[in-house]
Amino acid sequence: MPRLVLLGKQGAGKGTQAGRLADHFGVVHLSTGEIFRAQASLGTAFGLEAKRYMDSGDLVPDEIVVGVIDECLAPGGPLEDGFVLDGFPRTLYQAQELDRVLDGRPLDLAINLDVPREIVLDRLAGRRVCDNCQRVYHVNLPPSNDWICDTCGGPVVQRDDDTEEAIDRRLELYEQETVPIIEYYRAKGMLAEVDGVGEGDKVFDRLVNAVNEHASANDSV
């Protein structure tokens, strides 16, 4: 069962693809963004604190994120059975901490899902989300009835962290923080670069191929 990290700008389709990869390989999808949003709506202290950072476009501090990952990857769970990490690591320090948490069971592969900045800007600035069931829409693909969710009837709104200012800050930060992580995994021979532009199904096939190719390359060593 693979232990994977999926890296990619917000808006690169990383969350959706991470979920599909997890289903495909029969492992857990661990999204730090989803964990924080769920915790914030439950009103827990760390969830609310994490949401404050996300809403303003800042990175959630290392100690909060690493604490969550430490808990999610406690021995006996996904650590042995495999996982797809999405939204983590976001800094070189977090990547190093992940190696510590994995404790001798290294990642199989870190995949960089590559989508140019102007494409993700357009996707993110136009994104609208159902406040109730979290279904995602786009200004070019709205619900059929006046921003009322087709699925549940909830209000479809722009999320606090999807304003252009917040998006710009996030992409800027992302680029600063991610280049060292990519180099870190490249140096370990654990990095795959996958083109994230195009139809979702095609991108998904590329991702599955990258995982399988890496696995068979390692087996034949």
Ligand SMILES: [Zn+2]
């Ligand atoms: Zn809804």
